[in-house]
Amino acid sequence: MSFSSRLKAELCAAPQGKMCCVTAELYGVFLMGQTWNAELLRVVTTHPDLPARLRALMLRRLGFEFDEAGGHGGRSLVIHDAKKLDAVFGAFGLERIAGQSIHLNHAALEDNCCRSAFCRGVFLSGGSMTDPEKKYHLEILTPHRHLTRELIPVLHEYGFEPKQTSRGGVYGLIFQSSESIEDFLTFMGAPLASLELMQIKQMKEVRNNVNRQVNCETRNFVRTLDAAARQIDGFGRLRRSREWDGLPEPLKAAALARLEAPDASLSELAETLGIGRSALNHRFRKLEALNGVCSPSRPH
Ligand SMILES: [Zn+2]
Structure with missing residues (x-):
């Protein structure tokens, strides 16, 4: 009906x-x-x-x-x-x-x-x-x-x-x-129909919220993958550049950890290195900034 x-x-x-x-x-x-x-x-x-x-x-x-x-x-x-x-x-x-x-x-x-x-x-x-x-x-x-x-x-x-x-x-x-x-x-x-309408509305809102959340998580996931891809590309170039040898050891360790484990999450890499997530994030940011000024070994 x-x-x-x-x-x-x-x-x-x-x-x-x-x-x-x-x-x-x-x-x-x-x-x-x-x-x-x-x-x-x-x-x-x-x-x-x-x-x-x-x-x-x-x-x-x-x-x-x-x-x-x-x-x-x-x-x-x-x-x-x-x-x-x-x-x-x-x-x-x-x-x-x-x-x-x-x-x-x-x-x-x-x-x-x-x-x-x-x-x-x-x-x-x-x-x-x-x-x-x-x-x-x-x-x-x-x-x-x-x-x-x-x-x-x-x-x-x-x-x-x-x-x-x-x-x-x-x-x-x-x-x-x-x-x-x-x-x-x-x-x-018709209080029953009114109640049913209210319930349908709530269900629709819950469904919309779930969809929004799923979309948001998907976007975050894609963003993480993009960041990892960018790091692998950048750190690889850095590794082959003249600047690599002069880098402080902690930065080298961070870059190598990422290059060795392209799929690892930030937390997993931090654990491998025995440091905190924010410390690793800090090192990655430094590396990415350095990468911007490093002289590439291959022509661009
Ligand atoms: Zn009357």
């Missing part, structure tokens, strides 16, 4: 709450549904658990069900009975007037307790979420531009700041930061 599907299953199993909250959830579902006008209400469900949840909310709030379930592969729930439509409009303090488009009625959302339920309805009807392993992206889409514009101040008031988007005649709101998505999931009544 995809993350989005688990999330919707959790929301469909959320407690219904008080009657005012049931109203608010249905309002969110209908607003973001496919069609809602004086003659027709159609919600296309995007999750197998959603029809049963909507049926239960409808029976509790309005005392009746959708007229039919069909179309869109059985996922489309429809009301066209005039009396039922009257009751639906009335439930949200709206009048059923032909040709008038539905706007968001703030009066239907006045109680604080209903905010979560309203957002849950909006998301269940118009929302989806990308697999967070890929990217953090939650979107709520509707064919009605004015609804996204009206939803923005409502969500602002609840503490959320989604971005507006539009493509191919569909308008939407998108959340793109993991923190805001986590908060929104919890707010809608």
Whole structure:
């Protein structure tokens, strides 16, 4: 099951709450549904658990069900009975007037307790979420531009700041930061999905850190090899130069140790010579500086 599907299953199993909250959830579902006008209400469900949840909310709030379930592969729930439509409009303090488009009625959302339920309805009807392993992206889409514009101040008031988007005649709101998505999931009544998102994020961070560390170690290793190669080349030249005989014994010993053991680490060489790592490093630096001024025995 995809993350989005688990999330919707959790929301469909959320407690219904008080009657005012049931109203608010249905309002969110209908607003973001496919069609809602004086003659027709159609919600296309995007999750197998959603029809049963909507049926239960409808029976509790309005005392009746959708007229039919069909179309869109059985996922489309429809009301066209005039009396039922009257009751639906009335439930949200709206009048059923032909040709008038539905706007968001703030009066239907006045109680604080209903905010979560309203957002849950909006998301269940118009929302989806990308697999967070890929990217953090939650979107709520509707064919009605004015609804996204009206939803923005409502969500602002609840503490959320989604971005507006539009493509191919569909308008939407998108959340793109993991923190805001986590908060929104919890707010809608999906604390488990929120927790899962948090865990996925932590795992991704751990993986990134491990990769960064491996890359860093690889770089250090390559740097060590480069340094050894440079020393072998330089000390070899020094050994063949006129300056070699005049060098102090400790420097000669250090250069010979490296030439004899090209693959040895600094610690191993230091141990062979019976000195500390920093002392050996010091000698190597001196040798490299000398090498810069030594007169090569072969032409360059
Ligand atoms: Zn309420």
